[in-house]
Amino acid sequence: MPEFSSDELNRYSRHLILPEVGLEGQCRLRNASVLVVGAGGLGAPASLYLCAAGIGHLGLIDSDAVELSNLQRQILYGTQDIGRPKILAARERLLAMNPQIDITPYHTRLSSANAMEILSAYDVVVDCSDNFQTRYLINDVCVLLGKAHVYGSIYRFEGQASVFRSGDGSACYRCLYSRPPAPELAGSCAEAGVLGVLPGIIGSIQATETLKIILGGGELLTNRLLIVDAWTMHIQEVAFAKDPSCPVCGTHPSINTLIDYETFCNRQASSSAVEQETASAVTEISASQLDEWIDERSADIQIIDVREPLEYAQKHIPRSILIPFDELLARRAEIDPLRTTVMVCTIGVRSARAIALLRHAGFAGRLVNLRGGITAWMKASDPGAPVQ
Numbered sequence: 001m002p003e004f005s006s007d008e009l010n011r012y013s014r015h016l017i018l019p020e021v022g023l024e025g026q027c028r029l030r031n032a033s034v035l036v037v038g039a040g041g042l043g044a045p046a047s048l049y050l051c052a053a054g055i056g057h058l059g060l061i062d063s064d065a066v067e068l069s070n071l072q073r074q075i076l077y078g079t080q081d082i083g084r085p086k087i088l089a090a091r092e093r094l095l096a097m098n099p100q101i102d103i104t105p106y107h108t109r110l111s112s113a114n115a116m117e118i119l120s121a122y123d124v125v126v127d128c129s130d131n132f133q134t135r136y137l138i139n140d141v142c143v144l145l146g147k148a149h150v151y152g153s154i155y156r157f158e159g160q161a162s163v164f165r166s167g168d169g170s171a172c173y174r175c176l177y178s179r180p181p182a183p184e185l186a187g188s189c190a191e192a193g194v195l196g197v198l199p200g201i202i203g204s205i206q207a208t209e210t211l212k213i214i215l216g217g218g219e220l221l222t223n224r225l226l227i228v229d230a231w232t233m234h235i236q237e238v239a240f241a242k243d244p245s246c247p248v249c250g251t252h253p254s255i256n257t258l259i260d261y262e263t264f265c266n267r268q269a270s271s272s273a274v275e276q277e278t279a280s281a282v283t284e285i286s287a288s289q290l291d292e293w294i295d296e297r298s299a300d301i302q303i304i305d306v307r308e309p310l311e312y313a314q315k316h317i318p319r320s321i322l323i324p325f326d327e328l329l330a331r332r333a334e335i336d337p338l339r340t341t342v343m344v345c346t347i348g349v350r351s352a353r354a355i356a357l358l359r360h361a362g363f364a365g366r367l368v369n370l371r372g373g374i375t376a377w378m379k380a381s382d383p384g385a386p387v388q
Helices: 006-011 022-031 043-053 068-072 086-097 115-119 132-145 198-215 261-268 273-281 287-300 309-314 349-360 373-381
Strands: 033-037 057-061 102-106 124-127 148-155 158-164 224-229 234-239 283-285 301-305 340-344 367-370
Touching: 022 198, 033 043, 043 057, 043 086, 043 124, 043 198, 057 086, 086 102, 115 132, 124 132, 124 198, 132 148, 132 261, 148 198, 158 198, 198 224, 283 287, 287 301, 287 340, 287 373, 340 349, 340 373, 349 367, 367 373
Parallel strands: 033 057, 033 124, 057 102, 124 148, 283 367, 301 340, 340 367
Antiparallel strands: 148 158, 158 224, 224 234
16 A cells, blocks of 8 residues: 555544545545536535545546636635636645645536547546536446446525446436426526525535545445435435436447437427427527617517516616516516517526417517527627626
8 A cells, every 4th residue: 555645644634533434545535536527616615525535636627717606606716716717726726725636627618529538537427517418428428438427416495416326237317317308498507596505515415425436435325316405404315216228328228329418408308298399499599680680670679688687787788678587477468469579588598488488378479589698698799798
């Protein structure tokens, strides 16, 4: 067994006195490699605790830069980091905490083109992503490579966590969620908000499960979904089983190579007739097209913003009318069916849902969704302006 320096013995002393860890366990941690996908709300606490625990090689992959709105929950960063690539700021902070580990930053998006090469270099993958395309991609790569991965997700006040190790016969992510939700029904932190401490809870659980995998002890969250409601502090556990018909880990898998996950999530997302009709029938325009419409045919269009009043007060499109999503049906008489209606929200999700809601209620006018929402419009109007 490799020797530990006096500094290492002191740093990890609280681990070393645990019989379940000890010198042998700490050596396992030092020899382990872990990839954290996403350096945001979940990735921040997960990577902090993995770094502090002495994981020898930590990989971080994220393509975003730090924004002011991140700081409410992404505890790796400070105000001075705004505008910097997240993985560079994260690497700096983590090495300041524990300079004895190696950190490999990947300033890119995980995709079908690079996932196999990147994930193959790591023992465990921690899924701290914020979108369904990446979750299914990570799952499929880990199944194909026989690697364990630790899942976490957050939404408003609720968080989920589980462990997938298809190599030992347990279920994978597809066994739990065979299909993603319809794109217009898949919420995000930007759209729905999130309690700032929630990712700290779930990210810490992910770090805990990762350490247990490496140490080879404890009871893992395999075949169990842990659900935490931070608002009521109710914690429940849902058991699930390996699906023999799973297309990637089942008895006769049909997925033997990586697919186009964006197309998969858009096409497979919804099973009901209403959702299928909604997903296929929403007409979208770009931010630049909207600006052209405003300049050329302003009298023929109306812009309805379905965000909350506080969001609207911070930034909105001139001449847009605020009708929050929850008030939409009660105030639909305010929407002129004889004019083209452009629905707007933060990134285009709530507005797509608003179109589905109005159509289902029988609204007969032409409804168009602003692709990318107010975020895309702000970038198009002033590319140099910060988007919060």
